[in-house]
Amino acid sequence: MNRLTTSWGEFPLTRFPEDPRDPLRAWDASDEYLLRHLAETETDLSGSVAVVGDRWGALVTALAAPRPGETTQPTELTQISDSYLGRRATADNLARCGAAPDAVRLLTTQDPPPARIDVLLVRVPKSLALLEDQLHRLAPAVHEGTVVIGTGMVKEIHTSTLRLFERILGPTRTSLAVKKARLIFCTPDPSLERGANPWPYRYDLPGDAPAVAGRTVVNQAGVFCADRLDIGTRFFLRHLPTDLGPARVLDLGCGNGVVGLAVALAEPEAELVFTDESYQAVASAEDNFRTHAGAGRKAEFLVGDGTADLPDESVDLVLNNPPFHSHQATTDRTARRMFTDARRVLRPGGELWVVGNRHLGYHITLRRIFGTCELVAGDPKFVILRAVKTAGSGGRGPRG
Incomplete structure (x- = not known):
């Protein structure tokens, strides 16, 4: 120490x-x-x-x-x-x-x-x-x-x-x-004309974002890409799993919750859980979900350490866009913890879907943790990877 x-x-x-x-x-x-x-x-x-x-x-x-x-x-x-x-x-x-x-x-x-x-x-x-x-x-x-x-x-x-x-x-x-x-x-100047606080910020999602195109979302200050939809999430939205039925879906490291919101709008039977370690992020995710998915739609919003507040084998699908910075330090430690946490909370047959920069090599880490990893989609910059929890028995994963 x-x-x-x-x-x-x-x-x-x-x-x-x-x-x-x-x-x-x-x-x-x-x-x-x-x-x-x-x-x-x-x-x-x-x-x-x-x-x-x-x-x-x-x-x-x-x-x-x-x-x-x-x-x-x-x-x-x-x-x-x-x-x-x-x-x-x-x-x-x-x-x-x-x-x-x-x-x-x-x-x-x-x-x-x-x-x-x-x-x-x-x-x-x-x-x-x-x-x-x-x-x-x-x-x-x-x-x-x-x-x-x-x-x-x-x-x-x-x-x-x-x-x-x-x-x-x-x-x-x-x-x-x-x-x-x-x-x-x-040196504080109480007489200063500082103007209004511009945060939280609102912007319209682009037309090529399936399920959420054109919707206005709110971002609290400090949330990743607070003034626009980042290109990694935009790519992820075009390749999300479908036919989920009543699956319990976790948006892990949810940011402003656009990924989970897209699932909620496309899959009316799905039950959503949003979690992030940022209070600003979870506040944004809840605001966006309540605005666009309806006040009566069931969802959980958790600020915490990854999946620490979720029971073992309690979700069917985890969606994740992991950060690769801890403040100014570049590290894959957070991503590795997220993948391990995801495996713990997934039911047998459940799936983790990850979007990340191609050069980060997440497929190697996922194979070590899950024993399996499949490429769902890719472009010159990003890949979407799918890992299935095969240990134990029971449970059918969502179809891509």
């Missing part, structure tokens, strides 16, 4: 789910830079402190943990996160480091933000849209004396990032780079 070293002590931190083989740490140089700055400048943290986008809880854990010789702690310390996995990691790290159970209020991006913020710390997210949405939502709680500091790796902070802080909160400048990390300093 890696330890984050700060002026306030050392903190053993892990990601979630914890995997001793995972070489990635639960913090990076930008987290270290921000914590060092707070300690060296003796920033007053005695009021209401909000930490946005703290990926694995490194920032709030360091701020909440008992500090030898210091009695001043934040009167209200809040973490705001869109990631279920990040929140679980935060809870585990806080407990491991001896923080009081009520030391940090863990909010999602869908929860109402604090009414007043005296210190706002922002870990710059990969999604500029999510940053824009969160700054708009937090701006009413920021006052003239609020200390606002952002942090991120140099490659994550662009001119457009700084413009968002400038336009929504107030004058902004940056620090020198240290270990390829940079800080953002913003």
Whole structure:
């Protein structure tokens, strides 16, 4: 287990789910830079402190943990996160480091933000849209004396990032780079005319998207391809399985739920389950499903760790467009976990259908996990793969 070293002590931190083989740490140089700055400048943290986008809880854990010789702690310390996995990691790290159970209020991006913020710390997210949405939502709680500091790796902070802080909160400048990390300093201007929050965003699906063509969908900020239908999903929609009957279908890593929605509209007897680790994604999926499939149509919407909330052998079909990034890191770890989780919840004879970039080689991983993998369709960029759960007995998979 890696330890984050700060002026306030050392903190053993892990990601979630914890995997001793995972070489990635639960913090990076930008987290270290921000914590060092707070300690060296003796920033007053005695009021209401909000930490946005703290990926694995490194920032709030360091701020909440008992500090030898210091009695001043934040009167209200809040973490705001869109990631279920990040929140679980935060809870585990806080407990491991001896923080009081009520030391940090863990909010999602869908929860109402604090009414007043005296210190706002922002870990710059990969999604500029999510940053824009969160700054708009937090701006009413920021006052003239609020200390606002952002942090991120140099490659994550662009001119457009700084413009968002400038336009929504107030004058902004940056620090020198240290270990390829940079800080953002913003001076709030309560009189600023910031305009309306453009999120959530709505757009019409293209005419070549079977079952959902021309429908208007809503995307919360931060959801993958929040302003258009991505080309991988568009390809997937043209090759989805048919004749499902009363099958229980899981849209795993659902994003805005367009794939599951297409199945629901084409297969009126199918029962849909949508799951994602993003609160923004599941909120989008539920909104789109309720709008287009009807309020009376049965479906489940779960924010969680893959299929962790589903019983073994409880679904007939899993549809999956797995991510191959974990924040800025390129990795197939998430896809492998999704495939393994899918096999667990599939009934015997059930099928996993996966769309992915051709170069990722998912067919090799699927054969290792399922013992079988079939190419359903492909083009120069994408492939759609089908794996059948053959262990056990019973159950007829859907026909393609």
